[in-house]
Amino acid sequence: MKVFESTRSRGRVLARCFLSSGLAVLAGLCAIQAQAATVDISAVFSPDPNNPHVNTFKNTTPNSGLCSTFPAFCSVRGLYSISLRIEALTQYPILANHANIRDGAMIKVPAEVRSVQVTNASGETAEIGFSITAFSATHRTRSVFDLIDVPAGHPNVANSILWGGLPWGGSAPAPCTRGGAMNSSSIDADYFWLTPMAVPCGKSPVYEIDTLRIRNASVSYLMTTPDPLGMESGIYRGSINYTVGPGGDFDFGDNLAATDNIVTLDFTLSVEHTLKFQFPAGYGSVVLNPAGGWQQWLNNGRRPQKLMADQGFKMWASTRFSVGLQCEYTLSDQCAIKNPAGHEVPVETLLTLPYGLRTAANQPVDRLLLSTSPQVFSPSHYVDNRPAALHFEVARDQVTRMIDEHSGSTYKGNVTVVWNSEV
Known part of the structure; x- marks a missing residue:
C-alpha cells in the first residue's frame, strides 16, 4: 500500500475590525492639493492549534489614524483605526447659527453594509460584508480665542462656547453618538463619532468661523469575511470605491471641498491552510x-471470515480535501490484489477520520468505503494532530475462493491513497 499527499488548500470566518483617524497637527490653512485616496486593509487566516474552533481571520492592517495617535484611548475601547487619507476645506465662511446643515461642518458616511468580492489567482471568489461604523477627525481653525474674541483660557471651554455648549470632541448630534470624549487645543478640535446610519450629522457654531479644515479623517468599520475553512489557500484581492463630496458616500456638505472625490479600499485576505x-x-x-x-485456521480448520489490516496515522487539516484510490490492479472502482496465477480479488479500502471532518453529505467519516472516484471531506473546525485510520479488507466470499482454489499462493498489489486539497 502507498499513501500520497498533494498539498494545497481552502477555509470560513467572521472578522471584525475598527478603524478611526488620527489627530495630528499640521501648520497652516493653505489650499488643499488633490491626491489619490487609497487605503489598504489586510487580514490573514492561519489555523491555531491552541484555538482549533476559532475559524476567523486576523486583522493585519497597520494601525493608523486615531488609534495610532492615541493608542491608550483605543485600547481600552477595543478600537482599531485606519486613516482615510483625505482632508476637506471650507470654500466660504461658516456663518453663526446657520440654518442649513450643509452650509457648515457636517459628515455623512456609508454606514450600510456593502458586498466586496475578493478573488485569488485561480479565480475562486469570496464575499466580504463591509460597513463604516464610526468617523473621527480633527477640525482645525485659527485660534478659537480669536474666533470668540475672549482672552486665552482653557481650549476645551473656548470650543464649548464656540459651538454653543456642544463641542465636537464632547458631544455628537443624533443619529451620531460620541465614541469617547476628546480634548481640544486652541486650533484643533479632535472627535470620534459612532455613525449607525448614513444620515448627516453636523452642528452650527455660535460665532462665525472664517476657515475650517477637516484633517486626519479616519473611520471604524465592521468587516464580515467568509468561512476560511471553505476557501482555497492563497491570496484573495478586491476593492471597493466610495465617492466623496456633496451627495457622495462620504459627504461633508456643500461648503467643505475634499482633497479627492474617491476613496478606494483595497482588500487582501491571505488564507494559509494546513493539510x-x-x-x-x-x-x-x-x-x-x-x-x-492464521493459526486458528491452520490448527482448528476454521475458515477465516475475512482478511484485514488497519493502518493508523495522525492528521492536521483546516481545509477541505478529497481522497481517492489509484490501483495497480483495478476491479470496478476498487483496488485488487493478484496471485502469480492471475487470480484477482478486490480489497475494500475504508477510511476513518477524526471528529470535525465530515463528508459532502455532512456525515461523520467512520469506515467509509473509498473508491477510484475521489470523495470530498470538509472540516467544521481545525483538526490538529488527531488520530485517523485506513482499513483494508478482503470479504469472506473472496477468502473462500482464495483458500479453496489457490491455497498456498501469495496475493500482492499496490493500493495508493491520494489526498488532494485542490478540490
Missing part, C-alpha cells in the same frame, strides 16, 4: 490477516 499527515515508520507495507491470525 498534513503523519504515518508511522514502515507504513508502506501492509499484510492482510484473519482476525486472531
Whole structure:
C-alpha cells in the first residue's frame, strides 16, 4: 500500500475590525492639493492549534489614524483605526447659527453594509460584508480665542462656547453618538463619532468661523469575511470605491471641498491552510490477516471470515480535501490484489477520520468505503494532530475462493491513497 499527499488548500470566518483617524497637527490653512485616496486593509487566516474552533481571520492592517495617535484611548475601547487619507476645506465662511446643515461642518458616511468580492489567482471568489461604523477627525481653525474674541483660557471651554455648549470632541448630534470624549487645543478640535446610519450629522457654531479644515479623517468599520475553512489557500484581492463630496458616500456638505472625490479600499485576505499527515515508520507495507491470525485456521480448520489490516496515522487539516484510490490492479472502482496465477480479488479500502471532518453529505467519516472516484471531506473546525485510520479488507466470499482454489499462493498489489486539497 502507498499513501500520497498533494498539498494545497481552502477555509470560513467572521472578522471584525475598527478603524478611526488620527489627530495630528499640521501648520497652516493653505489650499488643499488633490491626491489619490487609497487605503489598504489586510487580514490573514492561519489555523491555531491552541484555538482549533476559532475559524476567523486576523486583522493585519497597520494601525493608523486615531488609534495610532492615541493608542491608550483605543485600547481600552477595543478600537482599531485606519486613516482615510483625505482632508476637506471650507470654500466660504461658516456663518453663526446657520440654518442649513450643509452650509457648515457636517459628515455623512456609508454606514450600510456593502458586498466586496475578493478573488485569488485561480479565480475562486469570496464575499466580504463591509460597513463604516464610526468617523473621527480633527477640525482645525485659527485660534478659537480669536474666533470668540475672549482672552486665552482653557481650549476645551473656548470650543464649548464656540459651538454653543456642544463641542465636537464632547458631544455628537443624533443619529451620531460620541465614541469617547476628546480634548481640544486652541486650533484643533479632535472627535470620534459612532455613525449607525448614513444620515448627516453636523452642528452650527455660535460665532462665525472664517476657515475650517477637516484633517486626519479616519473611520471604524465592521468587516464580515467568509468561512476560511471553505476557501482555497492563497491570496484573495478586491476593492471597493466610495465617492466623496456633496451627495457622495462620504459627504461633508456643500461648503467643505475634499482633497479627492474617491476613496478606494483595497482588500487582501491571505488564507494559509494546513493539510498534513503523519504515518508511522514502515507504513508502506501492509499484510492482510484473519482476525486472531492464521493459526486458528491452520490448527482448528476454521475458515477465516475475512482478511484485514488497519493502518493508523495522525492528521492536521483546516481545509477541505478529497481522497481517492489509484490501483495497480483495478476491479470496478476498487483496488485488487493478484496471485502469480492471475487470480484477482478486490480489497475494500475504508477510511476513518477524526471528529470535525465530515463528508459532502455532512456525515461523520467512520469506515467509509473509498473508491477510484475521489470523495470530498470538509472540516467544521481545525483538526490538529488527531488520530485517523485506513482499513483494508478482503470479504469472506473472496477468502473462500482464495483458500479453496489457490491455497498456498501469495496475493500482492499496490493500493495508493491520494489526498488532494485542490478540490
